[in-house]
Amino acid sequence: MGVNNVNEIKNKVELRYAKESENESNLSCGNNLSFLELESGDRVLDLGCGRGIETIDAAKLVGESGKAVGLDLTSNMLNVAEENAKKQNIANIEFVVGDIENLPFENESFNAAMSNCVINHARDKSRVYQEIHRVLKDGGKFVVSDAVTKSPLPESIKNDPLQWASCFGGAITEKEYLSSIKKAGFKEIEILKRREYLKNGYAFISLTIRAYKAR
Numbered sequence: 579m580g581v582n583n584v585n586e587i588k589n590k591v592e593l594r595y596a597k598e599s600e601n602e603s604n605l606s607c608g609n610n611l612s613f614l615e616l617e618s619g620d621r622v623l624d625l626g627c628g629r630g631i632e633t634i635d636a637a638k639l640v641g642e643s644g645k646a647v648g649l650d651l652t653s654n655m656l657n658v659a660e661e662n663a664k665k666q667n668i669a670n671i672e673f674v675v676g677d678i679e680n681l682p683f684e685n686e687s688f689n690a691a692m693s694n695c696v697i698n699h700a701r702d703k704s705r706v707y708q709e710i711h712r713v714l715k716d717g718g719k720f721v722v723s724d725a726v727t728k729s730p731l732p733e734s735i736k737n738d739p740l741q742w743a744s745c746f747g748g749a750i751t752e753k754e755y756l757s758s759i760k761k762a763g764f765k766e767i768e769i770l771k772r773r774e775y776l777k778n779g780y781a782f783i784s785l786t787i788r789a790y791k792a793r
């Protein structure tokens with residue numbers, strides 16, 4: 579089942595990304611915006627926005643009548659994101675400290691959601707997708723890139739919070755992952771990109787998925 583104390587995972591995740599916030603490393607595993615088809619006036623949520631690169635691009639796409647909101651657990655990341663937005667004079671943007679398992683937003687707040695290489699860090703993926711479903715408006719959509727496995731990882735890896743922080747120990751099988759999206763109520767679930775690779779000797783898959791909340 580993996581690490582029982584959810585705070586242990588979050589502590590290790592925050593420690594890792596507080597350090598990462600200081601450098602320029604690429605933390606993405608997909609290009610979600612090209613598939614999200616945002617429209618002028620949309621409200622869009624970026625889950626685990628990191629330094630806010632895609633949040634800023636989304637804000638530009640939805641224009642002044644829309645808004646992009648970036649949420650992240652790690653406040654150091656959000657400090658960098660805020661600076662980045664300021665440098666580019668982006669006004670229709672907000673960065674919020676928070677946890678993707680308990681979104682601090684009212685029901686039906688967004689037209690679209692995106693997340694790039696984040697949800698594998700969450701202890702309860704089903705809960706994350708229920709939360710995304712809750713905050714999307716009817717007919718809203720998400721595009722998510724994330725890492726999954728071909729077979730379940732050994733318990734020794736699933737029990738190690740450091741491995742969860744390394745985009746590794748928290749990865750579940752593709753089947754379990756897609757099932758959590760379906761159970762949350764999403765429709766028209768589509769795999770837009772699928773790339774197989776080896777991570778620490780284990781068969782991993784990088785997925786980009788789009789799905790809709792029914793109208």
Ligand SMILES: C[S@@+](CC[C@H](N)C(=O)[O-])C[C@H]1O[C@@H](n2cnc3c(N)ncnc32)[C@H](O)[C@@H]1O
Nearest residue numbers: 595605606626627628650651652677678694699
């Ligand atoms: C691999 S980085 C990706 C950042 C960004 N999406 C990108 O593509 O550049 C993962 C980000 O997810 C954040 N994160 C991890 N677990 C989270 C959680 N439970 N709630 C909110 N953010 C989380 C981390 O702080 C980090 O900024």
